Amino acid sequence: xxxxxxxxxxxxxxxxxxxxxxxxxxxxxxxxxxxxxxxxxxxxxxxxxxxxxxxxxxxxxxxxxxxxxxxxxxxxxxxxxxxxxxxxxxxxxxxxxxxxxxxxxxxxxxxxxxxxxxxxxxxxxxxxxxxxxxxxxxxxxxxxxxxxxxxxxxxxxxxxxxxxxxxxxxxxxxxxxxxxxxxxxxxxxxxxxxxxxxxxxxxxxxxxxxxxxxxxxxxxxxxxxxxxxxxxxxxxxxxxxxxxxxxxxxxxxxxxxxxxxxxxxxxxxxxxxxxxxxxxxxxxxxxxxxxxxxxxxxxxxxxxxxxxxxx
Numbered sequence: 001x002x003x004x005x006x007x008x009x010x011x012x013x014x015x016x017x018x019x020x021x022x023x024x025x026x027x028x029x030x031x032x033x034x035x036x037x038x039x040x041x042x043x044x045x046x047x048x049x050x051x052x053x054x055x056x057x058x059x060x061x062x063x064x065x066x067x068x069x070x071x072x073x074x075x076x077x078x079x080x081x082x083x084x085x086x087x088x089x090x091x092x093x094x095x096x097x098x099x100x101x102x103x104x105x106x107x108x109x110x111x112x113x114x115x116x117x118x119x120x121x122x123x124x125x126x127x128x129x130x131x132x133x134x135x136x137x138x139x140x141x142x143x144x145x146x147x148x149x150x151x152x153x154x155x156x157x158x159x160x161x162x163x164x165x166x167x168x169x170x171x172x173x174x175x176x177x178x179x180x181x182x183x184x185x186x187x188x189x190x191x192x193x194x195x196x197x198x199x200x201x202x203x204x205x206x207x208x209x210x211x212x213x214x215x216x217x218x219x220x221x222x223x224x225x226x227x228x229x230x231x232x233x234x235x236x237x238x239x240x241x242x243x244x245x246x247x248x249x250x251x252x253x254x255x256x257x258x259x260x261x262x263x264x265x266x267x268x269x270x271x272x273x274x275x276x277x278x279x280x281x282x283x284x285x286x287x288x289x290x291x292x293x294x295x296x297x298x299x300x301x302x303x304x305x306x307x308x309x310x311x
Contacts, residue, residue, distance in 0.1 A: 118164025
């Protein structure tokens with residue numbers, strides 16, 4: 001049952017709520033320390049850091065006392081654990097929804113670690129303008145060269161940074177709710193394959209996916225006969241399979257059309273496409289891309305080469 005991604009996400013977030021509720025009931029002092037830390041950040045009251053600056057550097061006992069003082073250590077631990085916990089399902093989502101060609105393990109590692117880093121930086125620079133500017137100078141000197149090719153990767157990174165900031169400022173509810181909403185929103189967009197193709201409008205009416213394919217044929221090939229390949233897409237969801245397949249056909253073919261939809265006795269369907277493949281297309285990769293695009297409802301893709309027609 002846990003192989004179902006919806007059930008896994010709901011179970012994970014519910015377990016987090018139950019665990020946090022139980023911990024806070026058993027140790028209510030944690031909420032007190034977290035609230036005081038939030039007050040120091042946003043209200044500016046009780047800033048022990050300013051008083052600590054006047055303590056001579058040679059007094060080591062002061063540093064040791066701070067290290068074991070729950071008023072200082074518990075908010076840090078809460079921020080780090082929360083940042084890790086609510087970011088973990090976001091990394092799962094990235095692994096589930098990103099195409100294999102665009103998936104990067106190092107980016108997943110970055111997503112998991114950066115919220116913890118951001119939350120620690122918040123603890124470091126709070127109440128100190130000099131530290132904040134110093135940190136900005138250090139980051140500018142390092143000059144990270146990594147560039148994100150896909151806009152969605154930037155969204156993931158921005159979300160991870162936001163969670164880190166929320167955890168570091170003790171806004172635990174914000175971090176949790178943001179993670180839940182982001183996870184299910186991205187999952188919904190991926191599952192529905194939203195806006196896979198541009199929309200063709202005739203007058204005031206939106207053309208269907210079938211008409212979209214045929215319209216591209218009519219514009220590029222008035223004879224309507226130039227196809228060199230036929231593919232059969234075996235699916236459990238016809239409309240979703242049409243959209244997922246068309247998403248791959250648009251950049252890899254000169255023209256294409258849906259010729260038939262065959263219903264099988266076992267409840268599955270076969271969507272038949274006539275296409276004209278571009279010369280640069282690698283057939284094995286082309287088929288894999290279709291299967292990956294319709295992962296979950298495209299069971300198989302069969303390709304039959306035909307003798308090229310003259311246009």
